[in-house]
Amino acid sequence: MKNSSSTADRFIPRRRGKDMDLSNYLVSSSTQNYENGSGTKSDWQKRIYTQTLWSCMFGLNRKDVLKFSDGAHSSPKYGIVPNQLWPVKPRKKPVIGKPVTILDMPGIEFDITFSKMDWSKNGDLACIHEHEVYVWHENIQNAFKITETGKRVNNCIKWNNTGTRLAMGLKMSKIAIWNVQQEKKEVEVTCVCCPTYCYITCLVWTKANKLISTCSRGYMTLWTKRLSLLRQIMAHSKFITYVDISCNETYLVTSGLDNYVRIWNLAQLSEIIKLYISVNVKGLSFHPTREPFLVLGLCDVDYRKCKSSLILFNVLVENYIARKDFPRGTFIDALSFCPFSGELVVSYYFCKEDNKYDCEIAVHSDFDTKVDCMKYHSDRVVCLIWNKNTQELGTAGVDEDLCIWDFLGKANKQVPKKREKIQHSPLNILECFK
DSSP: OOOGGGOOOOOOOOOTTOOGGGGGGOOOOOOOOGGGTOSOHHHHHHHHHHHHHHHHHHSSOOSOSSOOOOOOOOOOSSBOOTTOSSOBOOOSSOOOOSOSEEEEOTTOOOOSOOOSEEEOTTSOEEEEETTEEEEEOTTSSBOEEOOOSSSOEEEEEEEOTTSSEEEEEETTTEEEEEETTTTEEEEEEEOSSOTTSOOEEEEEEOTTSOEEEEETTSEEEEEOTTOOEEEEEEOOSSOEEEEEEOTTSSEEEEEETTSEEEEEETTTTEEEEEEEOSSEEEEEEEOSSOTTEEEEEEEOSSTTTOOEEEEEEETTTTEEEEEEEOOTTEEEEEEEEOTTTOOEEEEEEEEOGGGOEEEEEEEEEETTEEEEEEOOOSSOEEEEEEETTTTEEEEEETTSEEEEEETTSOSOOOOOOOOOOOOOOGGGSSBBOO
């Protein structure tokens, strides 16, 4: 008689609702973490195929081929699941509603640079008005001026990581650091590319408290916090329009009017990838947790065509992952990844029939899925800024309004009633309507 202890029971799991024919083509999943920068291009393509196959067979991104129970399995809270192009924690329903605060900004001007305002870590919202910097805080009724430069603040400002110092682009090719606590200008230098013939277009602080500046002649410069020159290179042959740094500060991306998007190694300030773009770049943003993922917003140079596109680029494989083309009459004015959820926020401007226009700020979990939207502005919205402390989004445009939205829908406040436009009083450049 055979010893029963030496045998094993055979168990055939339930296969109800499974397309088992597809299991013949299942590819083994690799353990490489390709989103974070390891693996080859063939490995990445193999992983995408594996995810798509799992989605067809089981409807979930599961690592077990056969389902042994009918219990519910939740997807990861913050990661790639089937049909999602990037790691995201999407909302299940629209939650934003109306703006919680509306700031009136008379005389605000947006040209090719959109860095005229910035939100600090301490919740101080800085804005350029009449070539000086004003600051508004939610605990203060009116804004107040913090700089005395003789009306020399020109195009862009940027808070450092602690919110104690403000970098400013001044007239005549100057860059200055303003100490908010001491209420004085700490240092001022001149862009070394060509004095009096350029102006500063973008400013970005690194986690190491170094400052990166770009100018209208295409130069990019790395400074210490005291504006001592570390390195300068000619990044573009023309005006530099956008700059962004990846989450772990491995990559730096720049775009310019020379129709190139360039991706740099930030530590060495050396070029990695050079992309020729035949259309206008209207925004770019790195994903907040996955460094290689970069989204570009494009608009056709010929505005009679009125065509726009969103492109997801993977720096690791040096190739496009996905592209979304919009119908004629759709413009992209700004975009940014949400640093809290990984959702993509895009400002659209629509040209309708009979010369009618409309604008909308949409929240995307992927290029084909809109999970929320914001509507208040009467004209184009070209600036998106984040308050990381309160998880709020600020939107500003040519209608001279800055709206603050409870992006995650936790405050549940009523929309304020907007009053008449205020005068150009320095102390009331930004006024909170409550």
